[in-house]
Amino acid sequence: MKFIDEAVIQIYAGKGGDGVASFRREKYIPKGGPDGGDGGRGGSIFAVADRNINTLIDYRFARIHRAKKGQNGQGSDRYGKSAEDIVLRMPVGTIIKDIITDETIADLVHDQQKILLAKGGSGGIGNLHFKSSTNRAPRQFTHGEPGQEFELKLELKVLADVGLFGMPNAGKSTLIRAISAARPKVADYPFTTLQPNLGVIRVDHNRSFVMADIPGLIEGAAEGVGLGHQFLKHLTRTRLLLHVIDMTPLNVETDLVHEAQALVKELQKYDESLFQKPRWLVLNKTDMMPEQERDELCRQFVDKLEWQENYFIISALTGEGCKHLTYAIMEYLEQHLPSQPDSSIPEDELLNQC
Ligand SMILES: Nc1nc2c(ncn2[C@@H]2O[C@H](COP(=O)(O)OP(=O)(O)OP(=O)(O)O)[C@@H](O)[C@H]2O)c(=O)[nH]1
Numbered sequence: 001m002k003f004i005d006e007a008v009i010q011i012y013a014g015k016g017g018d019g020v021a022s023f024r025r026e027k028y029i030p031k032g033g034p035d036g037g038d039g040g041r042g043g044s045i046f047a048v049a050d051r052n053i054n055t056l057i058d059y060r061f062a063r064i065h066r067a068k069k070g071q072n073g074q075g076s077d078r079y080g081k082s083a084e085d086i087v088l089r090m091p092v093g094t095i096i097k098d099i100i101t102d103e104t105i106a107d108l109v110h111d112q113q114k115i116l117l118a119k120g121g122s123g124g125i126g127n128l129h130f131k132s133s134t135n136r137a138p139r140q141f142t143h144g145e146p147g148q149e150f151e152l153k154l155e156l157k158v159l160a161d162v163g164l165f166g167m168p169n170a171g172k173s174t175l176i177r178a179i180s181a182a183r184p185k186v187a188d189y190p191f192t193t194l195q196p197n198l199g200v201i202r203v204d205h206n207r208s209f210v211m212a213d214i215p216g217l218i219e220g221a222a223e224g225v226g227l228g229h230q231f232l233k234h235l236t237r238t239r240l241l242l243h244v245i246d247m248t249p250l251n252v253e254t255d256l257v258h259e260a261q262a263l264v265k266e267l268q269k270y271d272e273s274l275f276q277k278p279r280w281l282v283l284n285k286t287d288m289m290p291e292q293e294r295d296e297l298c299r300q301f302v303d304k305l306e307w308q309e310n311y312f313i314i315s316a317l318t319g320e321g322c323k324h325l326t327y328a329i330m331e332y333l334e335q336h337l338p339s340q341p342d343s344s345i346p347e348d349e350l351l352n353q354c
C-alpha cells in the first residue's frame, strides 16, 4: 500500500434532531397534555489510533466525513434516535491540526487512543418539557443544535526511539533486518526503501526499543535531489540518530568524508533541531575490509571527520558488531529518558508497522 503521511480532511458532525410540539390525542381523552419528545443527538466524529494502519492513504481518497443528523422528536413522548458516531481510524503517530488556527488538536501516540474531533449537536427539546403549572399546553419546542465542523490537517510522524539515516545502499534496511523482526526490502540498488519501516529491537526479554529505517538521503536533498527531504520528518521524534555509512562503496573514488559531512549538512538544512540531536556513526560493510586494516581504516576515517563521539564498526550482513551496538543504544536510551514520556509509545503497538 502506498505510504502517505499527509492529508487534509473536512469533518461535519451531525445536527441534533429537532424537538417537537405535539399533544396527546386519544379517544375519550379530549384535552391530552403535551407529548412532544426531544430530538436525538447528532453523530459526533472521533479519531482513534490504530496500530494496524501505517499510512494516511485512506484520507487522500475520502476527504469529507459527515455524520448523520439526530432524528426529530415525535409525539406520544417519543424521543428521536441519536445518530451514529463516525470513528476515523488513523496510524499511531498521527498529529491532527486545525487547518485555520494551526492548533494541534491531538497527537495520537497510543494504540486505541480516542479523541473527539467534532461534537454532534444536541437534540432540541420537545414541548413535553415546557409544561408547567401556569402553562399546561405549551407549544414551544427547540431545534437541534448544529454539529461542529472543521477542516483538519493530518500529519503522520512515525514514533521511534532511534532513527537510521544514510546514503542509499548504506545498509540501513539490512541493519534493521539483522537486529529486529522487521523485514524491509534489501537490494543492491539505491532507493530500495521508499517508506519508513519500524522495527522493535529486543535486547533482552523486558528491554527493547524501536528503530526507524527511512529512505536514503543524498547531497542536494534540500533542493529535491533523490527523494528530497520528505522523509526526514520521520526522524524528528526520535531520541538518537544513527548515521549509517558504507565503508566499502562500489565506486572506490568515493570521498567518504565529504559524503558523510554533506549528509549531515542536509539534516541541518532540513531542521536545526534534527541536526542537534545526539548522533552516532555506524560504519557498515566492514566485512569487506581487510581484517588487519579494518580498525585502523575506520579510525582514520573518524579522525578525518573530527568525530570524537560514539562510532561503531559493524557488518549488518554478517551481524558482527550489531549486538554491541544494540546494547549501547539500549543503555543510552535508559540513561537519557525522554523529557516528554508521551513522545514514545509501547513497542508492541508498533510491531505492525515493521
Ligand atoms: N557486504 C556487505 N553488504 C551489505 C552490508 N549491509 C548491506 N549490504 C548490502 O548492501 C546493499 C544495500 O543494502 P540495503 O540494506 O538495501 O541498503 P539501504 O541503506 O537500506 O538502501 P536504501 O533503502 O536504498 O536507502 C544490499 O545488497 C545489501 O545486501 C554489509 O554489512 N556487508
Ligand SMILES: [Mg+2]
Pocket: 172, 173, 174, 184, 185, 186, 192, 193, 213, 214, 215, 216
Ligand atoms: Mg533501505
